[in-house]
Amino acid sequence: MKKNPKNLYGTASEQVFYDGRYSFIQAALEAVSQQFALDGASFYEYDEKTELLCLRLRHAFGASFEHEENLRPLSGSSAAAAIKTRQSCAASSAAGRFFYFPFKLDFFDPSGGRNAVARTGLVRLERSPRKRRFSAAEASKAGAWLRSYFKDYYKEEFFSLARRQEKTVSAITELTEVFATALRARDSFRHILAGIQTYFGFDRVRLYLIEEGNRKLKGELSADIQGQIKSISYEEIPLEAGAHRFADIVLGRSTGAFMERYKDCVLYVPLAVQGVTIGLLIVDNLLSQQRIEPAELAMLKSFGGQIALAVDNSRLFDKVEELSLYDELTKLPLRRYFNQRFQEEFYRAERFKQPLALIWADVDYFKEINDTYGHQIGDVVLKEIGRVILSNLRKIDFPCRYGGDEMVILLPQAAGAEAARLAQRLCEEISELRIAVPFSKTRELKVTLSIGISTFPQDASGVEGLLERADDALYWVKSHGRGSIALYSDVAVEKEKEKAAAGGNTDGNS
Amino acid sequence: MCCCVATKKPPHNSLLLLFLCALCASAVNIRMNIWLLSDYDPRKHLAFKSMLARFSLAFPDTETEFLVKSRKSMWESLFAHLRDPRRNPLADIIEIPQNWTELFSRLGLLSDLSGRVEPLVRRRYPGFILKELCRHDEARAFSAPWWIEAPALFCRMQALRGICADPAKELASWEGFRASLDKLSSGGRRRNFRALSCPGSSGSVSVSDVLPRMWGRRGGLFSDDFNRATFTRDETAGGIEDWLELAVSGKIELFSPDRFEHGPRPPEECAFIISSRKLPGRAGFRMLPYPGSPGSGFALVYNLAVSASSSDPDGAAAFVSWVMEPPNMEAFTESFGVFPCLKPAFEQRLQEERDSGVYRRIFSAPELMPNIMVYPTAELLLERALWNLSLKIARKDYAREDLNRELIMAQGEADYLLSLY
Numbered sequence: 001m002k003k004n005p006k007n008l009y010g011t012a013s014e015q016v017f018y019d020g021r022y023s024f025i026q027a028a029l030e031a032v033s034q035q036f037a038l039d040g041a042s043f044y045e046y047d048e049k050t051e052l053l054c055l056r057l058r059h060a061f062g063a064s065f066e067h068e069e070n071l072r073p074l075s076g077s078s079a080a081a082a083i084k085t086r087q088s089c090a091a092s093s094a095a096g097r098f099f100y101f102p103f104k105l106d107f108f109d110p111s112g113g114r115n116a117v118a119r120t121g122l123v124r125l126e127r128s129p130r131k132r133r134f135s136a137a138e139a140s141k142a143g144a145w146l147r148s149y150f151k152d153y154y155k156e157e158f159f160s161l162a163r164r165q166e167k168t169v170s171a172i173t174e175l176t177e178v179f180a181t182a183l184r185a186r187d188s189f190r191h192i193l194a195g196i197q198t199y200f201g202f203d204r205v206r207l208y209l210i211e212e213g214n215r216k217l218k219g220e221l222s223a224d225i226q227g228q229i230k231s232i233s234y235e236e237i238p239l240e241a242g243a244h245r246f247a248d249i250v251l252g253r254s255t256g257a258f259m260e261r262y263k264d265c266v267l268y269v270p271l272a273v274q275g276v277t278i279g280l281l282i283v284d285n286l287l288s289q290q291r292i293e294p295a296e297l298a299m300l301k302s303f304g305g306q307i308a309l310a311v312d313n314s315r316l317f318d319k320v321e322e323l324s325l326y327d328e329l330t331k332l333p334l335r336r337y338f339n340q341r342f343q344e345e346f347y348r349a350e351r352f353k354q355p356l357a358l359i360w361a362d363v364d365y366f367k368e369i370n371d372t373y374g375h376q377i378g379d380v381v382l383k384e385i386g387r388v389i390l391s392n393l394r395k396i397d398f399p400c401r402y403g404g405d406e407m408v409i410l411l412p413q414a415a416g417a418e419a420a421r422l423a424q425r426l427c428e429e430i431s432e433l434r435i436a437v438p439f440s441k442t443r444e445l446k447v448t449l450s451i452g453i454s455t456f457p458q459d460a461s462g463v464e465g466l467l468e469r470a471d472d473a474l475y476w477v478k479s480h481g482r483g484s485i486a487l488y489s490d491v492a493v494e495k496e497k498e499k500a501a502a503g504g505n506t507d508g509n510s
Numbered sequence: 511m512c513c514c515v516a517t518k519k520p521p522h523n524s525l526l527l528l529f530l531c532a533l534c535a536s537a538v539n540i541r542m543n544i545w546l547l548s549d550y551d552p553r554k555h556l557a558f559k560s561m562l563a564r565f566s567l568a569f570p571d572t573e574t575e576f577l578v579k580s581r582k583s584m585w586e587s588l589f590a591h592l593r594d595p596r597r598n599p600l601a602d603i604i605e606i607p608q609n610w611t612e613l614f615s616r617l618g619l620l621s622d623l624s625g626r627v628e629p630l631v632r633r634r635y636p637g638f639i640l641k642e643l644c645r646h647d648e649a650r651a652f653s654a655p656w657w658i659e660a661p662a663l664f665c666r667m668q669a670l671r672g673i674c675a676d677p678a679k680e681l682a683s684w685e686g687f688r689a690s691l692d693k694l695s696s697g698g699r700r701r702n703f704r705a706l707s708c709p710g711s712s713g714s715v716s717v718s719d720v721l722p723r724m725w726g727r728r729g730g731l732f733s734d735d736f737n738r739a740t741f742t743r744d745e746t747a748g749g750i751e752d753w754l755e756l757a758v759s760g761k762i763e764l765f766s767p768d769r770f771e772h773g774p775r776p777p778e779e780c781a782f783i784i785s786s787r788k789l790p791g792r793a794g795f796r797m798l799p800y801p802g803s804p805g806s807g808f809a810l811v812y813n814l815a816v817s818a819s820s821s822d823p824d825g826a827a828a829f830v831s832w833v834m835e836p837p838n839m840e841a842f843t844e845s846f847g848v849f850p851c852l853k854p855a856f857e858q859r860l861q862e863e864r865d866s867g868v869y870r871r872i873f874s875a876p877e878l879m880p881n882i883m884v885y886p887t888a889e890l891l892l893e894r895a896l897w898n899l900s901l902k903i904a905r906k907d908y909a910r911e912d913l914n915r916e917l918i919m920a921q922g923e924a925d926y927l928l929s930l931y
Binding site: 050052053060061063064065066067068069070071072073074075077079093094095096132163200203225226227262286287288289290359 | 548550552555556559578579580581582583586589592593594597613617618712713714748765766767768769770771772773884887890891894901904923926927930931
């Protein structure tokens with residue numbers, strides 16, 4: 001019946017070691033049953049608040065079993081007297097022969113404090129009514145035997161505490177490292193949640209961040225007890241009092257019975273940096289309904305500052321990275337970022353033999369716009385063009401502000417016809433734009449785009465070649481009236497025709 | 511030599527033979543740990559112990575150990591394993607309430623037994639058990655139904671003389687049952703006499719106490735589509751209130767000191783016993799359906815599961831198959847007054863039962879607890895509410911609003927859980 005007797009600590013008599021509080025008590029019940037020829041032995045914990053004896057373990061008929069039964073000792077009974085006076089006593093009734101042994105064991109403080117918490121209770125030794133009573137001598141011997149056995153109980157607590165401390169130390173060491181090294185937001189949020197789950201093992205950990213502008217609390221990630229992490233970006237909570245419990249917590253207005261009810265198995269950790277709340281970490285044991293130990297609460301709260309700092313750092317890191325990769329005006333990636341992605345996409349297209357198209361767009365007469373209306377209007381034009389481009393692309397397309405008024409768009413898995421359709425759509429939408437120019441006579445400005453398109457593998461076999469061909473096609477459009485699109489393949493044919501016509505003319509002339 | 515041959519105990523069919531021989535082939539001092547759910551009747555543990563002794567005789571190379579865990583401790587151990595598998599290993603074989611299957615299989619703790627345990631392969635269980643076992647996925651089964659119990663009312667006819675002329679008719683409704691209890695309480699009786707005894711009680715009012723009455727009123731913890739919690743619905747709250755009223759009026763004693771001092775009340779000192787088990791040597795008792803049950807009854811099923819982290823899942827599944835063999839199942843269930851889940855054994859027991867008529871009605875289409883992910887947690891929420899109410903009743907500090915408040919809180923939590931899982 002004894003499961004995996006891990007030799008951790010010993011009893012006075014045999015120096016046998018057991019793993020865990022109840023393994024020790026089970027061994028005590030089994031041994032005392034054998035020693036004193038008992039029919040049963042039960043271990044009760046006493047709850048002073050409710051005055052209930054809570055049966056935890058029982059050994060009877062040669063089998064040990066955990067059991068839950070909460071009963072009140074009869075007032076004035078031997079059991080009640082044993083609890084009250086802390087004196088063991090024997091009793092006999094029609095139900096059987098009993099010996100009550102009250103105990104007081106020191107459990108280590110579950111809140112992680114240094115003091116021990118006294119737990120009282122009763123061990124009941126039982127014999128059937130047909131068997132002999134517990135004589136005074138036997139009762140004394142049984143009492144001495146149990147006292148001697150329970151004397152070693154503190155060792156069990158000591159080893160439990162040692163195990164817990166060992167876990168805490170490794171948690172502190174490794175989590176601190178996780179929080180300190182977290183950089184990119186997406187990865188770092190994952191690491192933080194995974195780290196918390198590894199060491200605390202809550203049913204669920206969720207991270208919410210306050211969106212810029214302080215208008216919304218937005219879900220980021222959730223990690224479950226199996227360590228699976230998923231996005232909860234679909235969760236958006238208005239940051240208004242009364243809108244949601246989480247919003248109230250962030251705003252410091254949470255009260256009420258629900259919070260009181262949840263306090264044992266849910267912990268809300270507001271994440272604040274320099275006094276400013278940036279988000280909310282929620283850990284819960286709602287599925288298992290198990291209490292979050294006070295020591296865990298304290299530890300996680302103490303980590304709150306570090307977690308907040310790590311989250312904030314990673315957001316800042318992302319922001320800096322964004323600034324270095326994206327054009328603030330058009331919100332399009334910059335040339336450096338584009339070049340990197342272009343290489344990757346090109347290799348992919350080459351490897352998987354997929355088409356790849358490149359659009360090169362240029363704003364017609366942009367220099368004149370700047371010169372006539374000023375750079376501010378020029379910026380508005382570029383901003384609007386960026387918006388139109390972004391709103392027309394697929395997820396896999398990659399646009400970029402290549403320089404000045406030139407935009408390049410990479411279209412993976414797209415042939416010339418698809419690229420031409422997109423280019424046509426962009427031309428049309430941009431030609432419909434009306435840029436307000438209050439100080440001009442016309443009060444508004446119209447702009448057009450010229451676009452050149454090249455495709456892989458038809459037009460070029462390398463990155464540079466593809467750019468050159470798109471530029472050639474753009475130049476063709478620019479030199480043939482602007483405001484339209486041209487595919488390099490068509491331009492090449494036209495050029496041949498022009499060349500041939502020019503050759504014919506030359507021949508004729510000659 | 512294969513121990514199936516050595517023991518000259520041929521398995522019941524070729525598939526099982528295959529399983530057991532697979533066990534034998536790899537069975538060089540195999541060790542299997544089993545966690546059993548604790549029961550108020552120690553005969554269950556003894557029956558299991560003697561079944562293991564038979565197993566050891568048949569398969570001497572396989573060493574088995576079992577540990578009896580309370581429901582709470584079993585729940586904690588399963589979650590402890592999820593939190594830290596290295597420090598908290600699971601047993602190879604675990605007994606669970608049937609409706610824990612979905613939760614723990616989704617949390618990845620249980621092995622799929624559908625192709626490994628013969629009765630599951632052949633689906634040799636009554637339809638009402640199979641329906642809950644495989645609610646979402648008929649192709650897979652993460653536990654094998656083992657035994658079933660159903661609460662019923664046992665009446666000591668002698669004590670009802672002059673109280674109840676036609677028990678079958680008068681005790682069919684809850685109101686009739688309540689009226690009989692009142693009459694029993696009013697008459698001068700012996701000091702030890704109790705009108706009603708519930709041998710399975712844990713001291714407080716618990717979920718298992720209130721569920722049959724709740725079902726009797728057609729209440730439940732969730733709506734039919736399981737989209738929202740319905741703790742506060744009239745039928746549910748009314749069912750709970752009916753049972754609590756028994757405690758408030760003193761018909762059942764909470765945290766009974768008498769029970770601590772003398773153990774469960776002997777049947778001959780009670781007029782009514784509500785029990786899910788057949789009463790041993792129940793001379794003078796008549797069995798009736800649970801009062802106020804419309805149509806069939808309410809049943810609780812317990813299953814055996816193999817943990818996904820078992821080092822020998824095939825061996826563990828073979829053990830489950832062996833346990834599911836009709837002779838083993840029959841002997842085990844008979845010893846503590848419950849029914850086997852295996853269809854042939856179940857039907858045979860129904861035929862042999864003295865009260866087969868009542869059992870046939872109960873088991874015609876019984877309600878089982880829904881095997882959905884959040885149901886076990888919802889039970890815990892209700893259990894906590896009932897504990898708080900029990901303490902209030904014991905302190906004589908209970909009012910109807912307390913029930914309302916507790917159920918509103920529990921329902922809010924259950925609804926929140928539904929939104930999460």
